[in-house]
Amino acid sequence: MGRFLASLRRTLAMARKELRQLQRDRLTLGMIVGIPTLQLVLFGYAINLDVRHVPTAVIDRANSSLSRKLIGEFEETQTFAIEQFITSEAAAIRLLEGGRIGAVIVIPSDFDRRLYRGRGALISIMADASDPTVASAVTLAGQGFARALALRMQPATAGRAALRPAPDDHARFGATSDLVRPEPVQVEVLPFYNPERRTPVFIVPGLVGVILTMTMMLMTALAVVRERERGTFEFLIATPVRRSEVMVGKILPYLVVGHIQVGLVLGLGVLLFDVPIRGSLLDLGVGALPFLASMLAMGLVISAASRNQFQAMQMSFFFFLPSMLLSGFMFPFEAMPVAARWIGELLPLTHFLRIVRGVVLKGATIDVLWTDVVAIAVFFTVALIVATATFRKRLA
């Protein structure tokens, strides 16, 4: 009994000590509240697999009042957000490769004529199928749209192969009385880049970015703080070494590590999941270099600001979480609310995902992705400056 009580006392003393330490560690306290809150908010808003407002471009070759009405109807479905009008398929491919646009609606020049003559008008939607979620949403919306249109045009004969326009739809589409037996409007979805809509094909290139975010950031996040904990910091700051030298010196070796990781994940993706690598590895390298550097710099910001390795790990996680949720890795970027997308645009991972998916899945070249490279480079520069400014060659 006495032994048990003694043990209990030691245990309680220990618990009290831990509690006191925790009480005095504001950052950890903040994390205790911050992480679940952040998770809840992010998941709550971002997990919205009901894809809406896919950024859409339109090639309107008919350019008639009828085609414009059709575009309006597409927009009313809320799946498509018409953002721009373009004139060529080449421009469409550029936009799709750059990840700016999720779908391109193509209205053929003979749209009106075919509709009137009852030949059935064919509308194509070029969909970015590298993200299967977006592709299915577009397909569903396209099919639903055609069906609804057909029903409206001849509600009485729904179910028959050939549908007639109902009187009110004649008016809606400006149909005249000489329009006899029109075929319904057909919508054809052309999946680009990942025609079989296999998830691994889409996930693996994204994983490159996610894994690098985590590993790169943690490596440097622990770098400065480890020096502090092991006492080598005091030797280091007593030497003439400059702050920026410490920063860059800690980044450099990991750039090599990062490229190895890129190769590893992609290589495994090819081996295990048949991920096609359509673009050039050189283009990928051009995109990967600033991204790796930006994550390493972010790690240094964290490291310079934290007092021990535990804090550094927690802060890394704090950055990692939104990167994963808001970059378009887990949920289609298009499906996120505007505010979340704005935050997403600030994260290097968002831009790197566009690069890696563009190059690997779509065979894009770096010239259509340069804005993303620039965005990452800006992040890197800011992070490095902040890290250097935060790192002080002083004790305490």
Added chain:
Amino acid sequence: MNADPEVVLEARGLTRRFGTRVAVDHVDLAVRRGEVFGCLGPNGSGKSTLMRMLLGLLEPSGGDASVLGYEIPTDAEKLRPHVGYMTQRFSLYEELTVRENLEFAAEVFGIPRSGLRDLIEATIVDYGLVDHADTRAEALSGGYKQRLSLAATTVHAPKLLVLDEPTAGVDPQSRREFWEQLFELAAAGTTLFVSTHYMDEAVRCHRLAILRDGRRVAQGRPRDLLHALAGRVIDVETERPEEAIAALRQTPLVASTTQIGDSVHVLLEADAPDAAIASEELVRDLVRAGFRGASARPGGAQLEDVFVALLHDESAGGDS
């Protein structure tokens, strides 16, 4: 700023507070070129904090310093190439070998590439690290770690070497060898500022500052500090020394007692009569208390007495 061109390190009212605690309290110091200057004080007396401030590694809360002509803390970065700093705790990289650590030090201190290789090999020989050149630091014993640390802090031939308790936890033989090395460096023109809590090391310094509770309570040559205590030290021979100490402490003359084997080392109060007279009084008191074989004679002061006297006289409100 310095009137004396030979003064290479000068502290003026250096103060550092951590919260409400004053770690270093208005310390003035002047260290001359080429001397081995000791900084003696118990743990927590502010030695490390003082050194860190002098090196510009810690912002002072008050006061300033000039070191090798550079104003501290403003010009701390300019000072770096000219000083070597050996921290109390081993602060080199455990994962690196002896040679790799020396290379790192040499490179961050900007040793020219051409002579670097030769310099490092020479340093390895000079510091007796030949057999361990490719051993990782983590596998070295305390004595070898200390040698490596000194080697790494001197590889760029600094004009000033700051050593924070360099021999803490090192065996006596290694300590002796280490101090021989320090005197060699001093002979070669390096100024050394070294902290210790070993009295035997402090006595070997050219000059000495004694720190207590962050304040510099004495400064001077060890010999002069000891001389100030002349006539205040008595060695008492007696049976049952433990009991004799209790009796001696009753006497108003005695400031402190230390048992050394069968004898008792006595420090007299500042206002006590001279040791020759006091000796007779103490013997008389002891005999009266039943210690019939007791004898006493004036003894030689030790640095420890200086320390104890400083501590005692201050709390007694005395001033000697």
